[in-house]
Amino acid sequence: MGEREKQWERRSILKRGETDPNAVDDAVAIEEPLEIRIAGETVAVTMRSPGQDDWLTAGFLLSEGIISTLGDVSRIYHCGRPGTETFRNTIDVIPSPGLALDLPDLTPSKRGTLTSSACGVCGRQSIDDLLERCEPFEGVTPIDSRVVTQALSTIQEHQPTFEATGGVHAAAIFTDTGALVACSEDIGRHNAVDKVVGSSLYEEDWPEGALLAVSGRA
Structure with missing residues (x-):
């Protein structure tokens, strides 16, 4: 799988x-x-x-x-x-x-x-x-800004295809404390998100208050 x-x-x-x-x-x-x-x-x-x-x-x-x-x-x-x-x-x-x-x-x-x-x-x-x-989401878990910053740095450490080509995106799921749960790469950002969401479905690993981080153009 x-x-x-x-x-x-x-x-x-x-x-x-x-x-x-x-x-x-x-x-x-x-x-x-x-x-x-x-x-x-x-x-x-x-x-x-x-x-x-x-x-x-x-x-x-x-x-x-x-x-x-x-x-x-x-x-x-x-x-x-x-x-x-x-x-x-x-x-x-x-x-x-x-x-x-x-x-x-x-x-x-x-x-x-x-x-x-x-x-x-x-x-x-x-x-x-x-x-x-899409209905308004209630019960949002506060995320420390340092967790967000670190998440973006962590993504870069799990992008072998981007490191080789500079031409793909990545999406990753983290816990609210910044622990990496899953990360996927794809040439399309939508697909990278779908892949990492799908991986969590397969692994039955969807932490409460999870953070989804995606790569950007800058």
């Missing part, structure tokens, strides 16, 4: 600067499409960094309100013929016996069929649509 595939490869690129362009060997982040199906029906396609697709799928389904626990799912697996291009880029979700997942829930969020791995609320039709599904 949550197996991490190679997320970057070395490529020959043209580097342009103040002098004439020259060919150099560089590490480049890999990006491939992932088709997410539920009982064979396509519900989303996203561009992501290969690996941890089960976490990504579980986190996506939870974030969209399609499932509430991992117990709603019987199986998440790559489908197709092993060895083909589509095998590792198509994943199917089998609901638990007797459970019908409510796929129309994707419609109000406007994130179905084709999703965006970009930042912010990209992939949503509007902020109003998003607010229809």
Whole structure:
């Protein structure tokens, strides 16, 4: 579960600067499409960094309100013929016996069929649509500002793909005292969040008053 595939490869690129362009060997982040199906029906396609697709799928389904626990799912697996291009880029979700997942829930969020791995609320039709599904959160646990600062530093220590390429994001879950629970990388920030949320579902490790930290552009 949550197996991490190679997320970057070395490529020959043209580097342009103040002098004439020259060919150099560089590490480049890999990006491939992932088709997410539920009982064979396509519900989303996203561009992501290969690996941890089960976490990504579980986190996506939870974030969209399609499932509430991992117990709603019987199986998440790559489908197709092993060895083909589509095998590792198509994943199917089998609901638990007797459970019908409510796929129309994707419609109000406007994130179905084709999703965006970009930042912010990209992939949503509007902020109003998003607010229809998100109620105000009560009972917020105060977080010390030093914990927040340290969390951002800790993320950098768990980004091997970013260290190699400088081209991916990361998301991590911490306890309210700053202990790292889980961290995932992806070329898209949305996907990194879904992966780390999914990992917590699989590990059943969701601390009270948890802190979600994500990488930024600066």
